[in-house]
Amino acid sequence: MKAETLERRSFLLGLGGAMALGGTRLALAQGPAGDKRLVVVLLRGALDGLAAVAPYGDPGFATLRGPHAPPEPGQEGGTRDLGGFFGLHPALARLHDLYVADQALVLHAIAGPWRSRSHFEAQDFLECGATQRLPDGWLNRALAAMPAETPGSARRGLALGIDVPLLLRGPVRVGSFASQARARPDTQVLAALARLHRADRELGPAFAEGLRSRGFSSGVLAGLEPPPPGTSGFVTLAGSAARLLADPRGPRVAALELGGWDTHATQGPRLAGALRVLDEGLEALRAGLGAAWAQTAVLVMTEFGRTARINGTQGTDHGTAGVAFLLGGAVRGGRVLADWPGVGPGRLFENRDLAPTLDLRRVAKGLLADHLGLNEAALARAFPNSRDADPLPGLVA
Amino acid sequence: MTPLAAHAAIRFGLGARPEAPVPADPSAWLASQVAPLPELPGPGLGDIQAALRAQRRDIRHPGVGDIFRAEAAAWAARMITTRIPFAERWANFWTNHLTVSRRAFQTTAWLGHYQRAAIRPKCFGRFEDLLLAAYRHPAMLGYFDQNNSTGPTSAIGRRGRGLNENLARECLELHTVTTAARYSQQDVASLARILTGWSSGRGEQFSEADGFLFRADTHEPGTKRLLGREFPPGEEGGAEALRFLANHPATYRALAAKLARHFIADAPSRASLGWIEGAFRDSRGDLAAVARAILAEPEARVPLRKLRSGEDYAIAMLRALGLGTEGAPALLAVLTRLNQSLWNAPAPDGWSDAATEWAAPEQLMRRLDWASELAGRAAAGGGTDPETLAQTVLGPLARTETLAAMRRTGSARDAMIVLLASPEAQRR
Numbered sequence: 070m071k072a073e074t075l076e077r078r079s080f081l082l083g084l085g086g087a088m089a090l091g092g093t094r095l096a097l098a099q100g101p102a103g104d105k106r107l108v109v110v111l112l113r114g115a116l117d118g119l120a121a122v123a124p125y126g127d128p129g130f131a132t133l134r135g136p137h138a139p140p141e142p143g144q145e146g147g148t149r150d151l152g153g154f155f156g157l158h159p160a161l162a163r164l165h166d167l168y169v170a171d172q173a174l175v176l177h178a179i180a181g182p183w184r185s186r187s188h189f190e191a192q193d194f195l196e197c198g199a200t201q202r203l204p205d206g207w208l209n210r211a212l213a214a215m216p217a218e219t220p221g222s223a224r225r226g227l228a229l230g231i232d233v234p235l236l237l238r239g240p241v242r243v244g245s246f247a248s249q250a251r252a253r254p255d256t257q258v259l260a261a262l263a264r265l266h267r268a269d270r271e272l273g274p275a276f277a278e279g280l281r282s283r284g285f286s287s288g289v290l291a292g293l294e295p296p297p298p299g300t301s302g303f304v305t306l307a308g309s310a311a312r313l314l315a316d317p318r319g320p321r322v323a324a325l326e327l328g329g330w331d332t333h334a335t336q337g338p339r340l341a342g343a344l345r346v347l348d349e350g351l352e353a354l355r356a357g358l359g360a361a362w363a364q365t366a367v368l369v370m371t372e373f374g375r376t377a378r379i380n381g382t383q384g385t386d387h388g389t390a391g392v393a394f395l396l397g398g399a400v401r402g403g404r405v406l407a408d409w410p411g412v413g414p415g416r417l418f419e420n421r422d423l424a425p426t427l428d429l430r431r432v433a434k435g436l437l438a439d440h441l442g443l444n445e446a447a448l449a450r451a452f453p454n455s456r457d458a459d460p461l462p463g464l465v466a
Numbered sequence: 467m468t469p470l471a472a473h474a475a476i477r478f479g480l481g482a483r484p485e486a487p488v489p490a491d492p493s494a495w496l497a498s499q500v501a502p503l504p505e506l507p508g509p510g511l512g513d514i515q516a517a518l519r520a521q522r523r524d525i526r527h528p529g530v531g532d533i534f535r536a537e538a539a540a541w542a543a544r545m546i547t548t549r550i551p552f553a554e555r556w557a558n559f560w561t562n563h564l565t566v567s568r569r570a571f572q573t574t575a576w577l578g579h580y581q582r583a584a585i586r587p588k589c590f591g592r593f594e595d596l597l598l599a600a601y602r603h604p605a606m607l608g609y610f611d612q613n614n615s616t617g618p619t620s621a622i623g624r625r626g627r628g629l630n631e632n633l634a635r636e637c638l639e640l641h642t643v644t645t646a647a648r649y650s651q652q653d654v655a656s657l658a659r660i661l662t663g664w665s666s667g668r669g670e671q672f673s674e675a676d677g678f679l680f681r682a683d684t685h686e687p688g689t690k691r692l693l694g695r696e697f698p699p700g701e702e703g704g705a706e707a708l709r710f711l712a713n714h715p716a717t718y719r720a721l722a723a724k725l726a727r728h729f730i731a732d733a734p735s736r737a738s739l740g741w742i743e744g745a746f747r748d749s750r751g752d753l754a755a756v757a758r759a760i761l762a763e764p765e766a767r768v769p770l771r772k773l774r775s776g777e778d779y780a781i782a783m784l785r786a787l788g789l790g791t792e793g794a795p796a797l798l799a800v801l802t803r804l805n806q807s808l809w810n811a812p813a814p815d816g817w818s819d820a821a822t823e824w825a826a827p828e829q830l831m832r833r834l835d836w837a838s839e840l841a842g843r844a845a846a847g848g849g850t851d852p853e854t855l856a857q858t859v860l861g862p863l864a865r866t867e868t869l870a871a872m873r874r875t876g877s878a879r880d881a882m883i884v885l886l887a888s889p890e891a892q893r894r
Contacts, residue, residue: 114876261871279827331876
């Protein structure tokens with residue numbers, strides 16, 4: 070326990086111990102790669118990393134966020150401590166349990182190499198693994214390097230939901246699974262549509278009544294009340310993904326996605342609701358995978374972070390660096406991995422966003438190398454032109 | 467795209483397709499579609515009779531269902547891909563005016579043939595010819611129970627069978643003069659007598675025609691009076707009566723109003739109504755001339771004034787997303803979800819064109835659900851940029867607040883949901 074605590078400190082102090090290890094990743098790749106599971110969770114809309122994982126130890130943070138900075142660990146409604154400097158949003162209670170069990174790794178001040186702050190472009194880049202649009206995704210190209218499925222087994226790749234995300238599109242055929250429940254647009258989209266309909270004499274009243282009949286009152290749409298229960302298919306899908314992945318003849322790589330992160334206004338309650346759904350979904354993954362959890366790594370990532378300061382509508386706008394999570398029985402967790410850039414005066418990227426100090430591609434490549442056993446050539450195919458982003462070692466046991 | 471081009475595609479067409487923008491002269495593009503519709507392949511009367519025969523032998527025989535499904539799929543594929551969307555809308559309008567619904571199950575096998583063979587070839591001709599073609603079609607005759615309507619003093623009637631007024635009543639009330647003509651119950655019974663003998667043959671098994679058959683032995687003899695006019699006995703008397711009704715001033719007025727409600731506004735101005743009615747009168751019911759008059763009516767150029775029916779909405783969205791014939795099953799499925807399943811109107815008056823009918827909470831929620839699925843598929847399929855899609859769906863008719871709301875969303879999918887579920891996407 071003592072050693073782990075020290076290790077956590079060394080990371081949170083920005084010493085970057087694991088990065089210094091370098092060059093040992095081949096030695097770390099062990100066990101039959103065929104049993105490893107990799108799940109990628111795409112958070113579409115840009116999660117506010119500073120709200121999800123608050124750097125309460127940074128004196129600049131309280132100044133920056135003022136009343137929007139959450140209470141510190143130990144206080145009422147406070148964040149859950151991640152080793153004395155960062156605090157995890159209270160809605161991520163089960164993720165915190167995993168952290169305590171050394172099965173969750175938090176990656177902070179992380180970003181892809183793009184800086185455009187456009188959701189659509191950034192999501193495409195996040196998924197295709199390049200800074201130009203490609204027709205296929207890095208996870209599909211990674212599948213191409215894995216041994217093909219044996220007869221009678223499911224496809225190695227699995228897309229959860231109605232659609233196959235770009236991340237998993239490409240020459241390797243993947244399976245897909247959608248639950249019966251139809252995916253509902255998230256509350257913010259409904260709120261935007263309600264606004265657009267309001268002035269319409271013919272449609273306005275009917276649209277508002279329709280939303281009300283589905284449990285979306287004006288309070289819900291304004292982000293003041295939680296959305297009605299059962300609005301997220303994510304938890305169900307995560308549970309289904311887990312059961313399929315747990316099957317010895319099932320898929321080994323899966324992708325699912327969750328929206329609702331684009332919190333331009335009334336971020337507090339909106340984010341809490343979305344994080345709770347994420348937390349429940351991750352728990353459904355863990356529970357459903359059973360013994361296979363020990364062989365599993367789950368990468369949770371988003372297209373970019375949000376502005377460090379709160380905007381004029383109690384929300385945050387599109388930013389740069391943010392947070393990613395890596396969890397699973399195979400993960401060397403219980404740590405926050407961050408070369409912390411600080412959020413005090415003069416430390417922000419373009420005087421507005423958390424500055425990126427860790428390239429998201431390094432995490433993805435590190436996982437593909439050490440968890441799925443991809444060699445250097447396969448990594449280069451998955452992430453073209455990424456020589457400046459070498460695989461991050463030491464992510465998995 | 468100019469506002470007028472966008473409007474032409476939305477109001478008069480079935481919605482734009484990404485690869486087929488409206489040409490530079492939208493008026494010429496619309497006018498060029500006022501022309502006889504191309505003939506369509508499909509099962510013939512003999513094929514339909516054979517399927518019905520098989521079904522009579524074994525109720526589980528799939529022949530009738532197969533014919534219906536093939537016809538429906540062909541219709542759906544045509545709606546999504548057609549390059550003459552105004553002409554197709556025009557054919558759909560007249561199919562709906564002369565509604566035959568498969569809620570009367572005996573019509574199911576005939577419905578595709580009805581539109582292909584009775585409506586389409588005549589809908590740019592004289593209204594009287596369209597009416598006659600419809601009334602001679604087994605779909606119409608079956609829907610209104612006309613086949614067994616028997617003149618009380620005809621050869622067969624004297625053995626105890628009698629009149630069925632169904633077709634005669636709906637002819638007066640819905641298809642031609644409407645109650646504005648103040649016809650009496652005697653007129654209804656008289657038209658029913660006039661039309662006795664009009665029926666569909668039962669095919670070769672009974673040594674009868676596959677299609678229309680005039681049965682002299684059920685026809686009521688003698689001259690009949692309808693709306694102050696006399697009509698001779700025989701098949702020709704029926705045709706004369708229908709031509710008379712088709713060209714009645716009250717029919718022109720009623721049809722003008724119905725067309726104006728479809729193409730101009732729920733409450734069209736007196737000027738618009740008069741203009742279209744005038745076109746009917748001046749051309750003696752030439753529907754091509756009427757179509758050209760509507761296209762030239764200035765008030766028909768006020769954009770987004772009409773609310774899309776479920777069918778209109780579904781077709782337009784699939785066209786905007788560039789789907790091909792493979793989209794046909796999706797279209798047919800969503801029509802059912804939007805409570806407008808194909809050729810299945812609840813009553814003989816067909817589907818309504820009024821906003822009050824479509825601006826219902828659950829209707830809008832279902833459109834939203836479907837928009838959300840469509841957007842998901844489009845986002846996943848890649849290559850659909852929300853702003854480009856907005857250009858296809860609405861062109862310059864997209865409101866700035868809608869475009870701004872799209873840009874504020876967190877994903878291409880959400881931006882497309884906002885677009886496809888926006889108020890202006892519900893309009894045409």
